Amino acid sequence: MFKPIGAALLATAMLASGAQAQTAAPLDEDIETTTLSLIEQAKSDAVGLKFIEDLTTEVGQRLAGSDEEARARDWSVAELTELGFDEVRVEAFEIPFWSRKSEAVSVVSPAPQNLVATALGGSAATPAGGVTGEVIRFESLAELQAAPISQVDGKIVFIDEETIATMDGSGYGMGVRKRSGCARAASDKGALACLIRSVGTQPHRMPHTGIMARDGAEGAGPAAAVSGPDADQLTRLLTRGPVIVSVDIQTEIKTNAPSGNVIAEVTGTDLKDEIILLGCHLDSWDLGTGALDDGAGCGIVVGAAKLIAELPERPRRTIRVVLYGAEEVGLFGATAYARAHGDHLDKHVLAAESDFGAGPIWRFQTRFGEAALPYARTIQNLLMPLGVTRGDNRAFGGPDIGILARSGVPVVTPGQNGIDYFDYHHTPDDTFDKIDPDEFRQNVAVYAAFAYIAAETGWDFRAQPEPASAATE
């Protein structure tokens, strides 16, 4: 006999598959009005964009653990204080420090020429004067891993794998695996060094740096990225016969370098112990000025929080802006935050992080409790005029707040169009001029809107469905 499935069980099945609710939760009319006015104000926001311009001009690059990152913390504390935020402070921690001193990659034979290359973060140094060896090319990390030691020993490995440009940045994952794994796999087989085709999506001689594996790169060899055109050049040379390359990477390393998270708040009222966390990261790679990665994210969350702070009345919950330190080199700020605030993560009612440039937000992704999904629908309905469509309920959060999401903190990921993000990130080209002001302000509008609603409604984004009643049997 046919047995109808219970409504609650059906909902569970749907939501586990990542679908968001079909129905919206009702929203107080005043809150809706204020939200729409925040969105309108964001369209001419000056604070967020100026934050990026000033940070990238008056500080410039902000390599984790460097003097410049320290300067960025001081600058941010002064700026956030000047903007009138509450509880502006630094939560300090220490990290291992790595910096390039010099890098040179060149073809020795058959056609002597320089290649445009950049050392990967955490790369070992070569002996002074570099290492010289024959290049062995692989199409992928997997191919290197499968190669016999005899084929690799004493050579310079070259992994020539392209990065695919996608709107959601998903092509980056494969690139990161290659970037993370090459030095370890190469030196395990006796290679002198590893070169990878830069993890990037543009045709310029502008290689992308980036961290190697946080774990597993210890003791691995030197590693550098060559630009796309240089990877093509190496490949063309290899079709003509053996190629000898020289790799010379000199680095500076320190233990216990200072870093820290910069925190600022818009203190709430009757629910001020409950926190809406808006994150970004303050550190950048050393080649550009970190405008897209992640000056943009900081400008977005600071701009959004400032709009909320300027409302005639503060919302009920506290908006906490966290400018994480040392994200690029291993999410050290994320770990430090979770350690420092681990005893009240239950008070973190919602978290979001902007770390994917300044492209327009096109979908509203969440990771909410199942009964809270109508709230996502309500918010997304309000954002629809900004071009924000429905997302799924499988949001990752972001690199720094992933640890919070894994601890059960509900997260929002406003999905940006990042089709050109990997044209710039981790290169010298990550500069202020690459930010489109209108697209940037659309981001500010989205963050201001959902953060305000979350702060003012008191909604519980962890909410789970009531247990199914036996009556449905």
Place this chain on the structure above:
Amino acid sequence: MFKPIGAALLATAMLASGAQAQTAAPLDEDIETTTLSLIEQAKSDAVGLKFIEDLTTEVGQRLAGSDEEARARDWSVAELTELGFDEVRVEAFEIPFWSRKSEAVSVVSPAPQNLVATALGGSAATPAGGVTGEVIRFESLAELQAAPISQVDGKIVFIDEETIATMDGSGYGMGVRKRSGCARAASDKGALACLIRSVGTQPHRMPHTGIMARDGAEGAGPAAAVSGPDADQLTRLLTRGPVIVSVDIQTEIKTNAPSGNVIAEVTGTDLKDEIILLGCHLDSWDLGTGALDDGAGCGIVVGAAKLIAELPERPRRTIRVVLYGAEEVGLFGATAYARAHGDHLDKHVLAAESDFGAGPIWRFQTRFGEAALPYARTIQNLLMPLGVTRGDNRAFGGPDIGILARSGVPVVTPGQNGIDYFDYHHTPDDTFDKIDPDEFRQNVAVYAAFAYIAAETGWDFRAQPEPASAATE
């Protein structure tokens, strides 16, 4: 009383204003058929593109006077011989040699940071360790020239003038004036060094090098180009207060370095002493691999000449391909050629040079005698299906053949669309991947077509009108 103007005088007036003829000259049917078949074959040409690929891969950059330029000559002689050209040879000459050894430009205060910069060709070296001084910004070279010494003395000059992207490259002229004049004007007023906004049209941190004045830079100070985003950064910093910059440029110079023109021919038949010269330059700047500037030009003229060489019958006149040496640093190859061949310039019936990348040709410009203009019309009519429209009769020729044009040699300038040429030229980004094969082959088709017609018809492109008869009075 009204006096009608003579027909010949009218024609003279029209032509002096640069207009081309309205009527075409008749063309032998066999020649037309062969021309159309050359155009068809060019559409799948492999020789020209392979020439660029091999040259830029197997040699790479070819700085004038360097070992690499010498290698490029050897490579070209071997390649052109292999391709079956006649009379393959090098006409050697010597040049002063300049090369960068190192360059570093950085902001010392208020916000210490590196700027992406490249020394200009011929720049003086700084003392070891560089020079450090306050930046003074000018909107243009003229503004610097008008400034009092007291304002400039002891400072580092920065000329922040943009380059305008145009199809015909005319925006480059202003940029070159700034590049040529800055060091001289700056050091005349006691400046420590000169920085210019890079002469380029792209938004990347990819500064363009290029020669300073061939005359007048002697004894002038150090000079470098900063990329567009770095120029913006300097300007933003200057709006905030005084900016101190350090400029460290180290160079290598030699007198009497070897260079040379590589020459190859398709020997004609009954008119073999009459020469159709097709030129390009073999040297390049040192940052890229000189694919667009001017590997492309060499590929175009070699590809076109090779198509003609493969015809069942050789055309009547000789096609001479000249790969000029040391163009970038002061047109030394052009001067050497004119000196070596000055006694038979009258035998040069036509010259053309390709040195503006590989963008599609859109107009057919000439500098012909007035009575020869119907020939231009005939040729352009045949090229119209390739998208080549009528040009004027004021063609400049090209950098290396300008000296021939000024000596009365008729020239053709197939005008390319160079709207993005100054995105790449003189930068690391001038690499093989930037060449569009189809656009490149359209160039080969155009060169093959007009060179063949000129060689086979025996037309006199110097032809002047018969003196006007007194009867027209």
